């Protein structure tokens with residue numbers, strides 16, 4: 001201490017010790033201190049040293065496949081790079097520790113960042129105003145539908161409550177419309193995956209007296225640019241409705257097109273998809289919405305901490321005026337570091353990657369939908385139904401087998417049952433896409449061997465996937481393929497192996513039966529008595 005602080009500082013180990021002991025009890029008066037047992041679950045009582053805690057957390061982390069292991073090709077999820085430089089400001093106390101209701105004169109820097117982000121998103125979307133309040137895409141949908149309803153009420157059309165939704169829509173669209181107590185009419189898609197415009201027009205005209213809005217995703221969840229999107233927007237407007245364009249697929253639009261220019265009235269942006277906020281594992285997201293000027297007065301505000309320029313009576317869609325504001329610096333950094341040309345290049349690269357992958361996969365698997373010039377947008381749907389018909393191998397078998405090859409599964413059975421939807425994003429290199437395609441090609445060869453009867457339908461590398469270390473080392477191995485084939489099916493896995501820790505689980509059973517891993521209810525009862 002003398003060396004660091006100079007003489008006469010008065011700090012001794014004894015003095016510090018006394019401070020630490022006294023510090024533990026400061027702040028909370030004796031009668032307010034809790035004396036009964038808290039956090040009795042073993043997880044909260046098993047790791048008392050930092051070493052143990054660190055190892056416990058690392059053990060959990062080791063079970064998790066993340067972008068540090070390889071591509072997560074989940075279609076519609078846009079699992080792009082969350083760059084370190086983008087993430088660093090999130091750790092700064094100026095952003096991380098600000099109270100959401102701190103007085104305005106104490107948050108000027110924060111406000112500047114929010115304003116700049118809003119301006120960036122206005123430019124990117126072609127809308128007039130952006131609300132940074134909704135915490136997710138789904139929450140943005142709700143906020144957008146609320147703005148539509150309030151606008152319609154303001155012009156004496158509050159009775160409008162019919163919401164048209166094409167059958168290709170994400171499940172959150174009808175869920176949000178249902179939360180608004182709207183009448184949902186599902187419109188058809190043609191065999192190329194596009195909205196059936198004739199059916200849409202017929203429904204819009206049929207319901208024109210009560211039409212509130214259309215919810216449509218562009219490019220569609222089928223992974224193609226909807227050629228008739230401008231006409232579709234016009235049909236809705238002509239029949240008195242508003243257009244909600246689901247912006248989850250903005251990764252195929254940023255810098256090359258804008259929802260506001262196409263003719264839509266409101267969209268959400270999934271900042272945790274297109275704009276680099278990490279997601280998966282339930283982390284916080286952000287789903288701001290952009291609106292045309294006529295909807296702007298009806299955006300969500302906040303009673304306690306009103307959003308500037310908005311009527312506080314508009315109500316809130318989140319607990320705080322700017323949602324999960326502390327993660328917004330990630331998107332600010334993403335936009336600012338890439339700049340206009342970088343954002344456009346990202347979109348172009350995402351589309352190029354998806355089309356490269358589609359062409360490679362198409363040599364071995366049927367591709368469900370393609371748009372003009374046989375191209376897809378930023379993702380593609382591989383149709384497993386014909387393969388299942390021939391061989392009995394399912395989309396789930398392929399998803400699980402990909403784990404043995406060191407990949408996260410693609411999106412399964414969305415938006416079409418029996419398919420896999422794959423999105424490489426701009427972040428994956430050609431080498432990684434090739435590694436993925438190689439795995440899919442090898443899996444295709446395995447499917448042929450099942451189909452030929454070389455391996456029984458219920459005992460083959462696909463039906464038994466994923467393979468764990470326990471499987472590999474078990475004394476009994478009654479399978480018609482080698483252990484090597486199971487866990488090290490190619491060179492890439494021999495060089496770098498990710499081990500799934502569990503065999504396949506029964507998803508449907510799990511969905512229908514609540515299974516608690518806590519100590520038994522009885523043990524709580526015993527402790528209580």
Ligand SMILES: *Cc1c(COP(=O)(O)O)cnc(C)c1O
Nearest residue numbers: 076136137138170172217246248
């Ligand atoms: C992800 C997604 C949503 C919902 O967004 P969340 O942030 O998960 O609530 C809505 N529509 C589409 C097309 C999506 O991909």
